[in-house]
Amino acid sequence: MPIDLKTVRHTAELARLDPGHGLSPDEAEAALAKLADELAGIVAHIDILSEAETSGVEPLYSPLIEAPAPREDRPADCAHIEEILRAAPDRVGNFYVVPKII
Amino acid sequence: MSELYHLTLSEAREKLLDREISASELTAACLGRIERSEPEIRACLTVMAEQAVQTAAELDRRGPDPERPLWGLPLGLKDLYCTKGVRTTAASRMLENYVPAYDAHVVSKLKEAGAVLMCKTNLDEFAMGSSTEFSAFGLTRNPWDQSKIPGGSSGGAAASVAAYQTPGGLGTDTGGSIRQPAALCGCVGLKPTYGRVSRYGILAFASSLDQAGPLARRVRDVAWLLKVMAGPDDRDNTCSTRPAEDYPSAAPGKLKGLRLGLPQELWEARLDPDVAEVVKKAFAALEAAGAVLIPMAMPNLRYSVAAYYILATAEASTNLARFDGLRYGRRSEKPRDLTELYTASRSEALGPEVQRRILLGTFALSAGYYDAYYQQAARVRRLIRDDYFQALDRCDFLLAPVSSLPAWDFGRFAHDPVTVYQLDLMTLPVNLAGLPALSLPAGLGPRSGLPVGLQLIGRPFDEMNLLGAGLAFEEAFPPLL
Numbered sequence: 001m002p003i004d005l006k007t008v009r010h011t012a013e014l015a016r017l018d019p020g021h022g023l024s025p026d027e028a029e030a031a032l033a034k035l036a037d038e039l040a041g042i043v044a045h046i047d048i049l050s051e052a053e054t055s056g057v058e059p060l061y062s063p064l065i066e067a068p069a070p071r072e073d074r075p076a077d078c079a080h081i082e083e084i085l086r087a088a089p090d091r092v093g094n095f096y097v098v099p100k101i102i
Numbered sequence: 103m104s105e106l107y108h109l110t111l112s113e114a115r116e117k118l119l120d121r122e123i124s125a126s127e128l129t130a131a132c133l134g135r136i137e138r139s140e141p142e143i144r145a146c147l148t149v150m151a152e153q154a155v156q157t158a159a160e161l162d163r164r165g166p167d168p169e170r171p172l173w174g175l176p177l178g179l180k181d182l183y184c185t186k187g188v189r190t191t192a193a194s195r196m197l198e199n200y201v202p203a204y205d206a207h208v209v210s211k212l213k214e215a216g217a218v219l220m221c222k223t224n225l226d227e228f229a230m231g232s233s234t235e236f237s238a239f240g241l242t243r244n245p246w247d248q249s250k251i252p253g254g255s256s257g258g259a260a261a262s263v264a265a266y267q268t269p270g271g272l273g274t275d276t277g278g279s280i281r282q283p284a285a286l287c288g289c290v291g292l293k294p295t296y297g298r299v300s301r302y303g304i305l306a307f308a309s310s311l312d313q314a315g316p317l318a319r320r321v322r323d324v325a326w327l328l329k330v331m332a333g334p335d336d337r338d339n340t341c342s343t344r345p346a347e348d349y350p351s352a353a354p355g356k357l358k359g360l361r362l363g364l365p366q367e368l369w370e371a372r373l374d375p376d377v378a379e380v381v382k383k384a385f386a387a388l389e390a391a392g393a394v395l396i397p398m399a400m401p402n403l404r405y406s407v408a409a410y411y412i413l414a415t416a417e418a419s420t421n422l423a424r425f426d427g428l429r430y431g432r433r434s435e436k437p438r439d440l441t442e443l444y445t446a447s448r449s450e451a452l453g454p455e456v457q458r459r460i461l462l463g464t465f466a467l468s469a470g471y472y473d474a475y476y477q478q479a480a481r482v483r484r485l486i487r488d489d490y491f492q493a494l495d496r497c498d499f500l501l502a503p504v505s506s507l508p509a510w511d512f513g514r515f516a517h518d519p520v521t522v523y524q525l526d527l528m529t530l531p532v533n534l535a536g537l538p539a540l541s542l543p544a545g546l547g548p549r550s551g552l553p554v555g556l557q558l559i560g561r562p563f564d565e566m567n568l569l570g571a572g573l574a575f576e577e578a579f580p581p582l583l
Contacts, residue, residue, distance in 0.1 A: 008461070015419060015464040016426070016441070017457055021449035035461070041520050042462060046408040046475065052482045059480030060487060062310045063296045063536025064340055065562050071336035083203035089433035096428055101440045 003040040008032055106131035111175060111269035111323035112350075118174040119166045125174030129158035129218050132176040136221060136267045145242050145252075145262035146221040147181045148189055157218045170216035171330055171350075178262045178271035181222035182229055183209050183314075184303040192305045193237035194227045196431045196451035206303025207335045208272065208314055215330040220268050224258030227453045228422065229279055229307045231255050232522055233510070236455045241512060244287060246552050250509035253283030259317050260287035264583055270318035270327055274304060276311045277410055278504070278529025281541035284317050285504035285555025288543045288582035290572070291317040292324045295562045296536030297342040299328075300335030308417035309340070311410075311533040319583040321542070321572040325349035328565060344563060352566050354573035358392030362558075363497035367403040368528055374507045376547025380554040381503065384544045387578055396497055400489040405482045406531040411523055412466045412479035413534070419463030422456070458519065487535040490559075499571055500559040503528045504541050508552035529557070538565050540572045543582045553582050 009032065012019055019035050020028025081094055090097040106128050109117065117123045133151055140146060158174065167173050184190050184202035186209075191197045205213070212219065226236035234242045234257025242257045244250040245265040252261040256273025260283035263271050273280040275293035284291025292315045299314040306312060316327030332346035373381065385395060427433035427447025434446035452460070466475040493500060505528055515522045532539045537559055544556040558575070560568040 003465070007465070011461050011465045011468060014468060015460050016423075016444040016448055017452070017460060018445050018449045019457070021446060035458070038458065038519060039462060039465070042411065042458075042523070043465075045520055045523070046412060049405055049408045049412070049475070049478045049482060052402065052405050052478070052485065054478060054481035054485065057481040057484055059477055060484035061480055062340065063483075063487060063534070065536070066297070066342060068339040069343065070339060079203035086203065087200060087430035089427060089431070098428060099437055099440055099443055 003036055003043055005032060005036050008036040008039060107135040107266045109269060110320045111318050111326060112320060114175060114269055115326065119168055121166060125158040125161040125218060126155070128174060129154050129176050129220070132220060132268055135265070139265045139267060142248060143243050143245055143261050143265045144240055145223050145258040145265060145267060146178070147191055147193065147224050147239055147258070148222040150188060150219055150221060154218050154220050161216060161218070167216060170214070171326055172212060173216035174218060175216070175270070176218045176220045176268045177212060178221045178223045178259055178268045179209065179219060180225050180256050180259050180271070180273045182225060182274055182305045183272065184305070185209055185219070185222065188222065190222065190305070191239070192228045193225045193239055194452065194456070195238045196425050198432065200430055202303070204303060207300035207337060208331050209303065211330050221262065223256070223262050223271060226255035226257070227456050228305065228418070229255040229274055229276055230418070230455050230459055232278070232282060232525055234258060235512065235516070236453055238453055244509045246288065247509065249511060250552065251286070251512055253286035253505070253509065255279040256317065257283045260284050260289050260291070263287070263289050263317050263319060270316060270323050272314060272327070272331070273317050274312055274314050275533065276307050277414060277526050277533050280315045280317060281504050281529050281539060281555070281557055284541040285543070286509040286553060288553035289317050289319060290321055290324050290543070291315065291541040292328060293532065293539045294328060294332065294565060295538040297340055298538070298563065298565065299331045300338040300341040302335055302337040306421040308414040309421060310417060311414055313533070319581060321540070321569055321576050322350060325352055325569050342563070347566050349565060349569055352569040352573065354577065355567065355570040357388060357574050357578060360393045360571065360574070361396060361497040362388065362393055362499055362501040363396050363398040363493050365400045365403060365493065365500055365502055366397050367400055368502045369397070371506055371527060373503060376508050376550050376552070377503060377506060377554050379548055380545040381556070384556060384579065391578055395501070398493045398496065398500070400493055402482065402485040402489045403531050406486055406534060407523055407527050409479040409482040409486065410526070410530045410534060411462065412475050413483065415459040415463030416466045416476050417463070419460045419467065422452070422460055425452070455519070483534045486531055490535045490537060494561050499568065502557050502559060504555040504557045508547050508550050508554055532559055537562060538568055540568050542572055542575050542579065544579050546582065
């Protein structure tokens with residue numbers, strides 16, 4: 001499966017990444033093209049997966065050999081609001097501040 | 103070898119308990135060593151000198167405590183473990199000034215066990231890499247040859263231990279990130295079974311592959327660290343409820359009659375002549391000691407790099423979605439709207455390899471490609487694990503190279519991500535299968551003079567026997583540090 005510029009642009013948008021961020025339009029285009037090349041190179045190697053015979057094989061998403069058990073539901077001490085909010089880039093009182101959205 | 107910082111973790115432990123040395127003396131010796139070696143090695147992103155001196159003094163005031171297995175021992179932590187009140191960066195601009203409000207589970211356990219936390223060690227950004235060159239905060243040099251990389255992603259941890267800055271340290275292993283740097287720096291490194299150690303408070307890369315583990319200069323040393331790290335934690339529901347075992351009491355196994363399976367798909371890969379030579383000698387020594395080497399076909403390993411780079415990047419793309427510039431981490435200046443805040447913060451603060459992997463993972467999970475890539479990789483993952491289980495039914499342990507190359511020059515693969523990914527072939531299938539593996543020094547390459555490692559791979563939760571076999575190997579192949 002070839003990865004073209006359009007696919008990279010769409011994927012970057014989904015990932016909230018802009019490979020051309022802070023670059024001039026020409027440089028941004030070049031950065032995107034380079035990334036498309038790199039990703040295409042990687043995906044070309046990954047395409048070997050299609051050769052594996054997997055019909056009837058259940059996907060394995062976790063190597064756990066024991067089913068995880070939920071923990072007991074009881075109150076416990078955790079970090080306090082002030083400690084957590086100290087890491088916030090911008091805040092007012094107990095709220096995170098974001099740019100106006102509506 | 104008379105300096106205190108040369109003591110192995112187990113030796114230092116004995117001397118501390120016998121009051122032959124104090125925690126403060128050992129801490130001061132290691133801090134001095136860090137200060138002298140850092141200008142060249144640059145293994146540390148943060149040195150916790152003041153806290154370490156205070157902790158050691160406090161421990162000394164109360165006196166040695168045999169109930170605290172790591173009493174007075176100075177340790178390094180890969181800068182991926184959250185440390186309350188101490189900057190935790192993941193070697194990323196995104197978290198350059200992030201100070202966690204809590205300790206990782208493992209960090210709390212180390213503190214309870216009496217360890218003296220000394221430094222936060224360098225890594226590839228968010229543990230994505232095999233050479234530590236992707237750190238946003240500079241290169242770490244291999245103490246064996248400073249023109250070479252230390253391996254990665256726990257390159258700082260391995261270089262720190264190899265430079266005698268601390269007798270042991272903690273890394274994480276998602277696709278070889280403990281075992282490979284351990285091998286390239288001549289250390290012992292253990293990747294425990296998936297679920298053996300809690301991942302709570304470790305910045306997540308790929309949650310179904312990540313596992314925390316120790317690095318040190320002897321097998322017994324990593325056993326002491328594992329004893330403290332392992333065990334249940336209800337804040338990580340993938341963490342097993344099995345209690346930790348008394349790993350340091352593992353009895354040395356016997357090489358005579360030991361059945362070692364050799365995964366053919368790995369041994370037939372092209373090995374650097376230096377690696378091949380050390381391995382040839384190692385095989386001869388093992389056979390002379392009575393071990394039985396059994397070549398084993400594990401045909402699905404040929405798909406492992408491809409499956410890994412889909413699954414690991416898919417998980418990374420979701421895990422790293424949390425870095426949005428809102429709640430913690432770096433925020434872009436003056437974004438026009440919320441979407442630009444997300445996009446600009448991430449694009450400015452995440453490095454090129456991290457962005458590449460997020461994009462690859464997003465691609466693999468996106469509509470139209472999910473079945474062909476993500477699902478197919480997960481099916482192949484089961485086949486790979488089945489190969490391991492079948493192979494382990496026919497032998498005691500599997501024996502594999504750790505890296506097809508000894509430590510390489512800085513920049514050698516800078517423009518070639520695919521080749522670097524292929525280099526992980528030796529280590530990453532073990533993560534797909536969730537098995538424990540112990541990376542051990544096997545000797546020095548005759549041409550390069552650089553360390554070459556071998557890894558033993560065991561059954562799930564069989565760390566006790568794996569360490570026992572490691573002790574037998576250690577007798578056959580003397581430590582390099």
